[in-house]
Amino acid sequence: MIRNPILPGFNPDPSICRVGDDYYIATSTFEWFPGVQIHHSRDLVNWRLVRRPLERASQLDMRGNPDSCGIWAPCLSFADGQFWLVYTDVKRLDGSFKDAHNYIVTATSIAGEWSDPVYVNSSGFDPSLFHDDDGRKWFMNMHWNHLPVAHGTVGGNTAFDGILLQEWDAETKSLKGPIHNIYPGTDRGLVEGPHIFKKNGWYYLTTAEGGTGYDHAITMARSRTITGPYETHPDKHLLSAKGHGDAPLQRTGHGQYFETPDGRPATTFLCGRPLSPLRRCTLGRETGLEACVWKEDGWLYPLSGSPVARLEVPELSGAQKVDEPRAIEHVFDTPDLPDDFQWLRTPAPERIFSLTDHPGRLRLFGRESIGSWFEQALVARRQEHHCFRAETVLEFSPDTYQQMAGLTHYYNRNKLFALAATVDAELGRCLTILACAGDPSMKLSYPVGMGASVPDGPLHLALEVRDNDLRFFWKAEGANDWQPIGPMLDAGVISDEGGLGEHCSFTGAFAGMFAFDMTGRGKPADFSRFLYQILD
Numbered sequence: 001m002i003r004n005p006i007l008p009g010f011n012p013d014p015s016i017c018r019v020g021d022d023y024y025i026a027t028s029t030f031e032w033f034p035g036v037q038i039h040h041s042r043d044l045v046n047w048r049l050v051r052r053p054l055e056r057a058s059q060l061d062m063r064g065n066p067d068s069c070g071i072w073a074p075c076l077s078f079a080d081g082q083f084w085l086v087y088t089d090v091k092r093l094d095g096s097f098k099d100a101h102n103y104i105v106t107a108t109s110i111a112g113e114w115s116d117p118v119y120v121n122s123s124g125f126d127p128s129l130f131h132d133d134d135g136r137k138w139f140m141n142m143h144w145n146h147l148p149v150a151h152g153t154v155g156g157n158t159a160f161d162g163i164l165l166q167e168w169d170a171e172t173k174s175l176k177g178p179i180h181n182i183y184p185g186t187d188r189g190l191v192e193g194p195h196i197f198k199k200n201g202w203y204y205l206t207t208a209e210g211g212t213g214y215d216h217a218i219t220m221a222r223s224r225t226i227t228g229p230y231e232t233h234p235d236k237h238l239l240s241a242k243g244h245g246d247a248p249l250q251r252t253g254h255g256q257y258f259e260t261p262d263g264r265p266a267t268t269f270l271c272g273r274p275l276s277p278l279r280r281c282t283l284g285r286e287t288g289l290e291a292c293v294w295k296e297d298g299w300l301y302p303l304s305g306s307p308v309a310r311l312e313v314p315e316l317s318g319a320q321k322v323d324e325p326r327a328i329e330h331v332f333d334t335p336d337l338p339d340d341f342q343w344l345r346t347p348a349p350e351r352i353f354s355l356t357d358h359p360g361r362l363r364l365f366g367r368e369s370i371g372s373w374f375e376q377a378l379v380a381r382r383q384e385h386h387c388f389r390a391e392t393v394l395e396f397s398p399d400t401y402q403q404m405a406g407l408t409h410y411y412n413r414n415k416l417f418a419l420a421a422t423v424d425a426e427l428g429r430c431l432t433i434l435a436c437a438g439d440p441s442m443k444l445s446y447p448v449g450m451g452a453s454v455p456d457g458p459l460h461l462a463l464e465v466r467d468n469d470l471r472f473f474w475k476a477e478g479a480n481d482w483q484p485i486g487p488m489l490d491a492g493v494i495s496d497e498g499g500l501g502e503h504c505s506f507t508g509a510f511a512g513m514f515a516f517d518m519t520g521r522g523k524p525a526d527f528s529r530f531l532y533q534i535l536d
Contacts, residue, residue, distance in 0.1 A: 001045070001312055001313065001314045001317065001318070001319075001321075002044055002045055002289050002312065002313040002314075002316055002317055003045075003311065003312055003313075003321060004249060004271070004288035004289065004290075004309065004310065004311050004312070004313065005249075005271060005273070005286035005287055005288045006044070006045070006047055006287055006288060006289055007025065007027065007039060007047060007286060007287035008283060008286050008384040008385070009283050009284060009286060009382035009383055009384035009508060009509075010283070010284035010285065010286075010382050010383075010507055010508020010509070010510075011027040011037060011039075011270075011284075011285070011286055011287045011382075012027060012028050012212075012254070012270045012284065012285035012286075012287070012506065012508075013027055013028040013072070013073040013074070013126075013193065013254050013270060013285075014026070014027050014254075014255065014256065014268040014269070014270060014287040015027075015073075015074055015075045015076045015128075015195070015256050015268070016076070016256050016258045016268045017076040017077055017078055017083070017258075018258055018259070018260075018261075019078045020261070021042055021261055022040060022041075022042060023040065023041045023042065023044060023258075024038055024039070024040055024050075024076055024083075024110060025038070025039045025041075025047070025076075025268065025287060026038050026074045026075070026076035026085065027039075027074070027287060028071055028072055028073055028074060028506075029052070029070065029071045029342070030068055030069065030070045030071055030072070030506060030507045031062055031065050031066075031067065031068070031069060031070040031344055031345050031373075031507070032070070032342040032343070032344060032507070033054075033055075033060070033062065033342060033343055033344065033345055033346060033347065033349075034052035034053070034054055034055040034060070034342070035052065035053070035054030035055075035059070035060045035062075035070070035071040035087070036052060036053055036054055036071055036074045036085065036087060037049060037052055038050055038051040038052070038053065038076065038110060040110065043317050043319035044260075044289060044316055044317040044319070045317050045319040045320070045321050046319065046321060046322050049339055050110055050111055051110050051111055052342075053085060053105065053107065053114040054071065054087070054105070054114070055114075055347075056116075056347060057347035057348065058116045058117075059105065059114070059116060059117055059347075060089065060117075060347060061346075061347050062089065062344075062345040062346070062347075063345050063346055063373070063374045063375065064091075064345075064373055064374055065089075065090070065091060065345060065373060066092065066093045066094070066373060067093070067373070067412035067413060067414075067505060067507075068093055068412065068504075068505045068506045068507055069089075069090040069091060069092065069093050070089060070090060070345070071087050071088070071089060071090075072087070072088040072090050072100070072125045072126060073087070073088060073125065073126040073127070073192075073193055073254070074086065074087040075087075075127060075128040075129055075195065075256075077129055077130075077131060079131035079137075080131075080170070081108065082106050082107060082108050083106060083107050083108070083109075083110060084104060084105075084106050084129055084131075085104070085105050085106070085107075085114070086102065086103065086104050086120070086127040086128065086129045086139070087102070087103060087105075087127065088100045088101065088102050088103075088125040088126065088127055088141075089101050089103065090125060096146040096159075097146050098124075098125065098144045098146075098159075099122065100122055100124060100125040100144060101119065101122045102119075102120040102121050102122065102125070102127040102139075102141055103117035103118060103119055103120060104117065104118045104120060104129065104168075104173075105117050105118070118173045120139060120168075120175065121139075121141070121175065123141060123143060123144065123164060124141040124142040124143045124144040124161075124164065125141060125142060125144065125192070126141055126142050126192045126193045126194065126208075127139065127140065127141040128140045128141070128194050128195050128196070129168065130195075130196040130197075130226075132198065132226065133198065136167060137167065137168040137169075137170055138165055138166070138167055138168060138196070138226060139165070139166055139167070139168040139175060140163055140164060140165050140182075140194040140195075140196065141163075141164055141194070142160055142161075142162075142163060142164070142191060142192040142193070142194065143160075143161040143162050143163065143164045143181060144159060144160075144161065145158055145159050145160070145161035146159070151181075152181040152184055153184045153185055153189075153191060154184045154185055154186065154187060154189070155184075155185050155186065155187055155188060155189020155190060155191065155209070156187075156189040156190075157189050157190050160185070160189065160190045160191050160192055161181075162181040162182070162183060162184050162185065162191065163181065163182050163183040163185075163191060163194045163205070163207060164179055164180070164181055164182075165179070165180045165181075165182045165226065165227060166178070166179045166180065180227045180228065182205070182223075182226075182227060182228040182229075182230060183205055183207065183221055183228065183230045185207065185209055185219065186209060186219055186232055186236050186237075188209040188210045188215065188217055188219065188236070188237070189209065189210065189211075190208075190209055190210055190211045191207050191208075191209050191219070192207065192208050192209075192254075193206075193207055193208030193253075193254045194206070194207050195207075195256045195257070196226065197257050200298065201224065202222045202223070202224065202298065203222060203223050203224070203225065203226045203230075204220065204221070204222045204257065204300070205220070205221045205222065205223070205230055206218055206219065206220050206238065206255065206256065206257060206267070207219045207220075207221075208253045208254035208255075209237070209253070210240070210242065210253065211502075211503055212251065212253065212254065212270070212285065212496075212502070212503070212506060213251060213496075213497075213502035213503055214241070214242065214250055214251055214279075214502070215240075215242050216240065216241075216242075216251045216252060216253030216254070216270075217236075217237040217238075217239065217240035217242065217252070217253045217307075218237060218238040218239045218240070218252070218253050218254065218255045218267065218269060219232070219233070219236060219237050219238070220232070220233035220236075220237075220238045220299070220300060221233060222298075222299075233299055233300075234297070234299060235301070235307070237307055238255075238267065238292075238300060238301070238302065238307065239252045239253065239255065239267070239269055239290060239302060239307050239308075239309055240252060240253065240307050240308075241271075241307075241308055241309070244308045247308045247309075248273060248311055249271040249272075249273065249288060249308070249309045249310075249311065250271065250272050250273070250274050250279075250281070251270070251271055251272040251281065251285065251502075252269050252270070252271045252288070252308075252309045253269060253270060254269065254270045255267040255268045255269035255270070255290075256268050257292075257300070260316065264291065264315070264316060265291070265292040265293065265294060265300060266289055266290060266291050266292055266316055267289070267290055267292055267300075268287060268288070268289055269287075269288050269289075269290060269309055270285045270286065270287060270288070271285065271286055271287075271288050271309060272284070272285055272286065272496070273286070273386075275386065275467050275468055275492065278468075278492060278497070279497065280468070280492040280495040280496075280497040280498060281495055281496055281497060282383070282386065282465075282467075282468070282491060282492055282494060282495045282509055283383060283384065283385075283386065283508065283509065284382075284495070284496060284507060284508025284509060285496070285506070285508070288309055289313060289316065290302060290303075290304075290309050290310065290313060291303040291304070291313050291315040291316050303315055324534075326533065326534050327531060327532070327533040327534070328340065328531070328532045328533075329529065329530070329531045329532075330529070330530045330531075331360065331528065331529055332355055332360060332361055332362040332527065332528065332529075332530075333359070333360050334355065335355050335356055336355065337349075337353070337355065337362075337379070340381040340382075340532070341379050341380060341381050341512070342379075342380065342381075343376075343377075343378060343379050343380075344376050344378055345373065345374070345375075345376070346374075346375055346376075351365065351367065351375060352364065352365055352367055352375065352376070352377040352378075352379075353365065353377060353379055357524070358524075358526050360528060361395070361526040361527060361528050362379065362513065362526070362527045362528075362530075363524050363525070363526050363527075364377040364378075364379065364405065364513060364514065364515035364524065364525045364526075364527070365377055365515065365517075365522045365523075365524055366403055366404075366405065366515040366516045366517025366521075366522055366523040366524070366525065367515075367516060367517065367522065368516060369516050369518060370404075370408070370410075370413070370416065370418060370434065370514055370516055371412070371413025371414070371416065371436070371442065372413070372516075373413070376514075376516070377514060377515045377516065378408070378410065378512055378513070378514040379512050379513050379514075380408070380410060380510035380511060380512020380513070380514075381510060381511060381512060381530075381532060382508060382509070382510055383409075383465070383494075383508070383509035383510060383511055385534050385535070386465075386466075386467050387465065387466045387467060387534070387535035387536065388464075388465055388511070388532060388533060388534055388535055389462060389463070389464045389465075389531070389532075389533045389535055390407065390409075390462065390463050390511040390512075390530070390531065390532055390533075391460065391461065391462040391529070391530070391531040391533075392407050392460075392461050392462075392513055392527050392529060392530045392531070393458050393459070393460050393461075393477075393527065393528045393529045394406060394407075394421060394458065394459045394460075394461055394513075394525060394526070394527055395457075395458050395459075395525070395526040395527075395528065396421050396459070396515070396523075396525040396526070397429070397456075398421065398422050398423040398429070398523065399423060399523075400423060400519060401422050401423055401424060402517065402518035402519050403422060403423070403515075403516070403517045403518070403519065403523045404418075404420040404421065404422045404432075404434075404514075404515070404516055405420065405421055405513075405514065405515035405516075405523075405525030406418055406419045406420040406421050406431075406461055406513070406514065407419050407461040407462070407463055407472070407511075407512075407513060407514075408510075408511070408512055408513070408514050409463055409465065409470055409491065409494055409509065409510075409511055410494070410509070410510045410511070410512060410514075411493075411494045411495070411498065411505065411507065411508070411509055411510070412505060412507065413436070413442055414436050414438060414439055414440055414441075414442045414499060415436065415437070415438050415493050415494055415495075415498050415499050415505070416434070416435075416436050416494070417433065417434070417435050417436075417437075417463075417470060417472075417489050417491075417493075417494070418433065418434040418435075418514065419431060419432075419433055419461050419463065419472040419474065419485065419486075420432055420433070420434055420514075421454070421459055421525075422451065424450050424451060426450075427450060427451055427452070427453045428453055429453070429454055429455075429456065430450070430451035430452055430453050430454055431448075431451050431452050431454050431459070431461075431474055431485060432446055432448055432449075432450060432451035432452075433446060433447045433448050433472060433485065433486045433489075434446065435447055435489065437489075437490060437493045437498075437499075438493050438498045438499025438500065439499070440499070440500060447486045447487050447489070448485060448486045452485060454474070454476065455476050457476065457477045458476075458477040458528070459474060459475075459476065459477070460474060460475045460476070460477070460479075460482075461473070461474050462474070462482060463511065464535065465491045465511075466491075466535065467491070468490065468491055468492040469488050469489070469490075469491055470488070470489040470490070470491035470494075471484055471486075471488055471489070472484070472485050472486055472489075473485065494509040495509065496508075511532065512530075513525075513527045513530065
């Protein structure tokens, strides 16, 4: 049985591609490097990360990209003996403009090397590529409008100005022919995330609407010709949790249709699992699956009869879920970073970390400040559970308060908590807490003042998150008991809804290791262990 979400934690905008008996799902990674996560499954229940294809500077450089920019809404497909991946690299978030550049990369194998990108356009984000049965290819994206008057859309936001469609020439690697605005959306507004599939002579279009918060939805339309006109589904929305506030899966939308090898219809979707009382989704936007059915009117409907996605979906798979380990520990004894981890923005990881400079250690080179958009030494993994504990062991000898290293619960530069080792003129080497609880001015607070003195030698650092509560702990090398440090903190800040609200940030919570050195000398910090443990 499928239990949603199938990809827990920050895994939004799922695009699914089936090749024979193999399923692949590509999800957005925003400013986290390498770009795009691709998971694989053969039973729709058990999924494994197999590739992050955008891994070279020639493919992706996000230094300077603001928070929640970078890789938006990839679309994965298979045609002509190869995989195709289209994606947006968004360079601006705030204001009237959205500098959203769309690209295509290809590979003959998911796990192999992917090509350098081919630039397509910059007229909007959420690109998609449809391979028609006559061999023609069609490129789509939402149309971004910086003007105050709508041209091609309906609904409440003029910036989302319909869905653009244009033919893609695979030989010349360029768009050709007229540009068609094929769908204005519905009164829900904010039409984006287009995907087309063809069935029984109809072109079916699915889009995301309502924004990616609690009004989110998968909207459906169809046409006899790919360029339209498209008529909207009788129910408008295939899936949406709007108006169903008690449903455990909220914010459902942005999905893609697929069929199992024996022809059972289904769709992916993104969702969030809010925690009371403030309905903040601390695990970000996650990926789920729902079974569907074709009815006599030629339209697709949820098999359950309800637009509300279910936690359990028995109709698509009889596979048994392989239990995940309760604890995952890394001791950094290999030359490659474990797949759990990512870093921020830079295609030059050798500038921020090494696994060979000090064998058996992850060495972080202190670069720019925590929260920098350019070169920040932060290596972290997704939070995948509402209750978890993270531990690390730090070796670090700072000689100025401008040098810090430690353990962080991190969302972006104005939503973070960190337990940091540094040095103080009176305390000597000490531990302090850095907190930025959604403050758009990005001013830090220090819940333990300047800090607490700690002895020389390795420091064991830990954090525990239990739903909305976060607490830091530490102990010296050889000590038996963990010591709490600082007050209980608001872990719910580390969410899309924390700070300025659900439509101002789009990534997810991470736990990881960081170092910075404001002197510019690149002071190293060594981490010999990282543990992620599920708590009851």
